[in-house]
Amino acid sequence: MAGPGSSKLEGVAAAAKQAPGRGLPPVHLWNPAHSGEIDIVIARDGSWRHEGARIGREAMVRLFSTILRKDPDGIWLVTPVEKLKITVEDAPFVAVRIDQAGDVLRFTTNVGDEVEASADNPIRVETGADGEPRPYVHVRRGLEALIARPVFYELVELANERDGRLGVESHGAWFDLGPAA
Secondary structure (H helix, E strand, O other): OOOOOHHHHHHHHHHHHOOOOOOOOOHHHOOOOEEEEEEEEEOOOOOEEEOOEEOOOHHHHHHHHOOEEEEOOEEEEEOOOEEEEEEEOOOOEEEEEEEEEOOEEEEEEOOOOEEEOOOOOOEEEEEOOOOOEEEEEEEEOOEEEEEOHHHHHHHHHHOEEEOOEEEEEEOOEEEEEEEOO
């Protein structure tokens, strides 16, 4: 991953590490004066690329995932000192696991986030251009995870029929997955 943009990437990582406290930094509160773009792409499969090369350091991807923010004009990496626009081909996360505990469905993303489906974190299903379902679960502040196909199959196995539709419940909320037939 060496190259002219590597120092910029390392700079963003260093700034992100300065975030106060533990857990997710309060990126929604940060409005840095400096903004620009960085050649980072989150591919449809959830992989992160910088200047065309895959970012292989999982710790760096996880760190960057904590400073993502969705604004009306796109998705940004935000630190207290700068805001850099990135490209996201589909969703910034991929739900790679689902667990059911009682009436709660908990998803785990490719970057280690866990989210329970609820009215605040809904599951939605779109139909792709190819006619295939494109399921998503809300993760945080407008950022979603594409539900990986094997995980979606597990979700469908958990589904019940209601008025000719398949759906699941979590935290008392019903999520329509599509027609029962």
